[in-house]
Amino acid sequence: MLYLLWILPLLADHKSRSYLPWLLRLFAALCLLATGVQVWAQTQDQAVDFATQSIQLAMSDEPRSLNSIKAVDAFGIYIVEHIMDGLLRRDANHQLVPAVAERWEMHGTTARFWLRHNALWSDGRPVTAHDFVFAWRTVVDPATASEYASMMYVVKNGEAINSGKMPLAELGVKALDDYTLEVELEKPTGYFLQLMTFIVFFPAREDFYTAQHGRYFADVENMLFNGPFTLTKWVHGAALRLEKNPSYWNRDAVHLNLINIPYITNDSAARFSLFKDGKIAVEDGLVGIVTEQLHGALENRFRIHSHSDGSQFYVEFNLRPQRPTSNLNLRKAMQAVFDSQELVYKVLGIPGYIPGHSLFPVYLQGVKAKFRQEYPVPLPSLDLAQARRYLQKAKQELGVDNIPPLSILADNREINILQTQYLQSLFKRTLDIDLRVDVQSFKQRLDKMHTGSFDLVIAGWGPDYDDPMTFADLFASWNGNNHGLYNSPLYDSYIKTAQDTDDQQIRMDAMSKAQQLLIDEAVILPTYERVISTVQHPQLQGLVFQQTGAQMVLTYARVVE
């Protein structure tokens, strides 16, 4: 602040009574000040630094919570996965590898984990099986009100405890000794091990948790880490700072010493400017219709990396009896003219987006290979004549000469508005059906979706774990996210079959039948699988992108020369 002293002599020297020159002096002082500031330009905050193995990043939003027991938002999960460690972890190739658990065994409804002795909390004390028992019980405790408590329902009595019908101690998890954890499941669960990488299954130490008096992980001083990094700074809404955890059991595999996040802004143009100015090492928000930035990246010959973020989008029909869309033939008519390839390639035109053909995205794992490779869906055949026959039948069944105008609900993001416009013109042109576009802001869209005030709605789903079930059970009659109230005993039976066994062949077969049924009954029109494009600093290597959990993993990253 020394350069401010420049002003003092200028201000002091006003013996003359005239104020006009004084104004000029003030102006001159401001100019001088600006010059002084410019001379003072600093250069230490750079995107990457090889010598210290440190990088700088931006985030598009503030984490809503960093408490592994309660966090549900993408930004919270992203940070938590870097500062905490669960029983298992995913390696750079997305395979399950030991983390706090050294080895494990699963037989039917029982799972046993043997914990490593060198896994430590950041205060030096060992991570024990009791820490998992405490954390899992806290998740299902009704008083905690954890939104992801439902993930814990696979554990015996999880749901009953969460509903307040049973005491916490009844949860099917116990510590046989300090380093052996035994889990009793509600029923055989084929994807149980996948869940162990999910943050609600991470440990928490009871004495530390209770000592925070409800402020567990609210601020840096209320945190206790056992992951690859520790959080050393969290200025809410402004900055975060992660440093390598010296007591992490696998510290030799971690290369970065410092991850500095001094920028939080949801303005993607601003983040891209920061990247171009050499201030941040990765910009991962080139999502949606921000194609100007993609063009800018191409022009500058930046390294662009595209990856699926796991989300599948689709148009969902309202199947409530009073809605015209409850008519199967009407839906089939619309299905027969809808072409997701045209939508993705010609209308949206975002590089990398994959046209949707199924509820299940292409990356999901099946029995041995990818689910979609093992159970391919027939490509839709566009058939206008057939569509018109369906439409004719629909009109007869509905007893109308013309289909009344249908409402299509969407929230106010540009990509959704573009889709509604495309569908509006498509159905008018081919079937002479009018669509009324109902654009709402986020919460209002959710409300209308939930109460069923729509005929069609633009919806989507992001996976919670790496198994087709995270999508399949969406359209089970009991699922709260089944907005159109699709109610098919056949579909429900497929889901139950897949949920009641851990035989992967039986599970995948059942889910492939569910996949086909959704197409046959035209419950949804799959639109696209989302892809995120990122630009990265050439010196930064080893970034991993995932479809579930933290989208970007820095644990295996390093700065090269």
Place this chain on the structure above:
Amino acid sequence: MLNYILKRLGMGVLTVWFIATATFAAMHLVPGNPLANEKATNAVIRANLERQYGLDQPVLTQYVIYMGNMLKGDFGIAFSEENRSVNDIIRETFPVSATLGLLSLLFATAGGVMWGALTAIYRNRWPDYLIMFLVILGISVPSFVFAGLSQFAILHLNKWTGVSLLPVAGWGSFRAMLVPALVLGLSTMAYLTRLMRSTMLDVANTDYIRTAHAKGLSTTRIFLHHQLRNAILPVITVLGPSIAIITTGGFVVESVFAIPGLGRYFVQSVAQLDYTVIMGTTVFFGAFLVLMVIAVDILYGFIDPRIRVEASR
């Protein structure tokens, strides 16, 4: 005078209460649920959440509880950020917005008064036309355009000079404040310029200025002692509310320059239907605005003796 101030303050409290009640009603009338998310939670979890946030109570009970807490100075816990009280949000972000806002007001008033006086002096000559053209530009072009453009300019300036002269975005150093403050203050500066120009011209045509000229006072003295002092009154009127508006954060400027201010909470809380943050930010802003208006009224008395007389009657 004291009586007058007390009366004004009493009215102010009533106004803030009205703002709070109206906001509370409006926010509960809007369809949607603050706890709703893309992924619907099951009935058990929803009930647990609603109990935790007190949403299981009837709206009227919620209102009474909220108002009671507000009187104690407690705005509650944010829905969108676990474990974060609205008081903390305001306490941490308002100083940031206020620093930026005061700097931009400094730019705005210094610039506005100077340019306004200049245009009045050079009325209907080219400096007047030029400045007024820029003023129209400053009023009509929205701040996100200026923010984006100036960021683009900084980026190219840095590239061209090869050193990091000014940060593209961020917060923490004085360097980082300069451009955002300028952008944020631009429209206020333009508005003040126009205001200053018209009042300066009004004053120039009054009898006492003519008299001053007639008795042979120097132009500079007339300008500074008679014209400027009389003309600056409307500027102060505008400045009061402006302080409240600018120091509570400009959403666009804060988001473009990654400034951790209060601005984004105004916008995001409404989109998220975050009840407690909507209430907290609105009531805080409302109270601040009312206070500034009262402060300006009181300040008048010191600047213009005529108003003091009016008020004490």
